[in-house]
Amino acid sequence: MASMKEIRNHMKSVEQTLKITNAMYLISSANLRKARQQLNDVEPYFEKIESTISDILYHSPEIEHVFFDKRPEVPVEKRTTGFIVVTGDKGLAGAYNHNVIKLAEQKMKQCSNVKLFVVGQSGRTYFQEHGMEIDTEFLYTAQNPTVTRSRDIGELMLDRFLEGSLDEVYLIFTKMIDSFHMETLCHKLLPLDPKVFKKYREDTHYRQRVSYVPSTKAVMNRLVPGYVKGDIFGALVESYCSEQNSRMTAMKSSSDNARDMLQSLRLSYNRARQAAITQEITEVVGGAQAAQ
Amino acid sequence: MDNPKHFYLEIITPTKQFYTGPAQALILPAVDGQMGVYANHEPVVTAIEPGQLYYQVDEDWQHVVVGAGFAEIKPDYAILLVSTAERPEEIDFNRAQEAKQRAEERLRQKQSIHEYYHSKAALARAMARLKTRK
Numbered sequence: 001m002a003s004m005k006e007i008r009n010h011m012k013s014v015e016q017t018l019k020i021t022n023a024m025y026l027i028s029s030a031n032l033r034k035a036r037q038q039l040n041d042v043e044p045y046f047e048k049i050e051s052t053i054s055d056i057l058y059h060s061p062e063i064e065h066v067f068f069d070k071r072p073e074v075p076v077e078k079r080t081t082g083f084i085v086v087t088g089d090k091g092l093a094g095a096y097n098h099n100v101i102k103l104a105e106q107k108m109k110q111c112s113n114v115k116l117f118v119v120g121q122s123g124r125t126y127f128q129e130h131g132m133e134i135d136t137e138f139l140y141t142a143q144n145p146t147v148t149r150s151r152d153i154g155e156l157m158l159d160r161f162l163e164g165s166l167d168e169v170y171l172i173f174t175k176m177i178d179s180f181h182m183e184t185l186c187h188k189l190l191p192l193d194p195k196v197f198k199k200y201r202e203d204t205h206y207r208q209r210v211s212y213v214p215s216t217k218a219v220m221n222r223l224v225p226g227y228v229k230g231d232i233f234g235a236l237v238e239s240y241c242s243e244q245n246s247r248m249t250a251m252k253s254s255s256d257n258a259r260d261m262l263q264s265l266r267l268s269y270n271r272a273r274q275a276a277i278t279q280e281i282t283e284v285v286g287g288a289q290a291a292q
Numbered sequence: 293m294d295n296p297k298h299f300y301l302e303i304i305t306p307t308k309q310f311y312t313g314p315a316q317a318l319i320l321p322a323v324d325g326q327m328g329v330y331a332n333h334e335p336v337v338t339a340i341e342p343g344q345l346y347y348q349v350d351e352d353w354q355h356v357v358v359g360a361g362f363a364e365i366k367p368d369y370a371i372l373l374v375s376t377a378e379r380p381e382e383i384d385f386n387r388a389q390e391a392k393q394r395a396e397e398r399l400r401q402k403q404s405i406h407e408y409y410h411s412k413a414a415l416a417r418a419m420a421r422l423k424t425r426k
Contacts, residue, residue, distance in 0.1 A: 059335065213323075214323055226375075
């Protein structure tokens with residue numbers, strides 16, 4: 001049996017860890033409440049933008065526009081694929097970062113040339129440690145997503161796409177389905193592909209073409225950047241919310257574990273204490289008997 | 293929507309659902325001027341410029357200042373996805389004035405093309421806000 005001192009030291013360290021995990025639990029649950037509010041606000045926009053774009057594409061099948069150009073003339077081995085990977089800024093969030101990174105690595109294996117744009121410190125460190133080249137000027141944090149930040153990211157992607165240094169852009173993020181389920185998704189951002197949008201509305205009575213005012217090109221020039229911006233913003237908000245949620249669950253279970261551990265440690269501490277007392281009494285009694 | 297003169301209008305921004313409900317008419321700031329929409333409009337997709345938007349509910353004209361975005365118009369509904377939407381009473385005149393001055397000042401500096409567009413957009417937003425508060 002471990003000595004009393006050893007057990008006491010162990011208990012102290014567990015207590016200190018418990019303090020930390022408990023504090024992190026409280027912080028992340030406060031953050032989660034804020035993030036979820038933002039998610040509730042942004043979700044209708046996010047869904048609407050997807051369904052509207054899908055509807056527009058559905059009603060105008062043969063759009064010719066630079067954002068729809070799949071560049072079939074570029075051979076597979078020369079294609080450059082950009083990945084925007086949204087991870088958290090900190091670890092200690094269960095499998096959250098791990099899932100994102102795993103999916104990113106899996107997707108990256110299928111592409112010949114890869115450009116990585118990582119949001120969040122923990123993904124950045126991981127890819128740097130593993131010797132993967134990431135865009136070093138792409139420094140965005142995952143915390144408190146804003147529209148301005150997503151606008152900047154979107155503009156960068158559109159610029160790279162238009163100048164030809166990226167042929168495809170994917171967005172890897174975590175979607176929060178409910179408090180217990182999160183899903184890591186890979187979403188094609190550019191070029192716009194009507195096939196990736198699921199059909200939202202099956203209305204048969206508006207088969208007629210949609211007209212574009214003033215012209216298809218002018219509308220698409222506006223609509224696609226707006227869509228990309230909205231999509232990125234939605235992904236950032238979803239990811240931030242998922243991160244807080246998984247940190248909260250991870251910290252809750254580790255706090256629970258620490259409490260369980262403390263209980264069993266307290267039990268063995270009391271046992272050790274009892275044993276020590278008993279031994280002392282036996283020694284005293286034994287000594288007294290020997291003196292008689 | 294039983295009344296054939298009504299259509300379903302949605303004005304949505306990233307931060308809130310500004311308006312969802314029936315409307316009789318809508319005037320929106322399109323790229324080449326204002327555009328009016330009644331029920332049974334032909335299907336149109338158009339871009340929205342920062343500016344003033346009006347919609348009519350129960351004979352009342354509602355006034356909104358919107359940011360850039362786009363609209364999908366169908367015979368029985370219209371969906372507007374815009375970056376911002378505010379009622380005139382929510383606008384702070386002084387703030388808008390300051391924003392306008394800031395944007396003008398920035399436009400005088402040498403900027404990258406993106407910064408130029410951002411300042412231009414900021415200026416357009418500020419102008420739209422000021423116009424409604426005069």
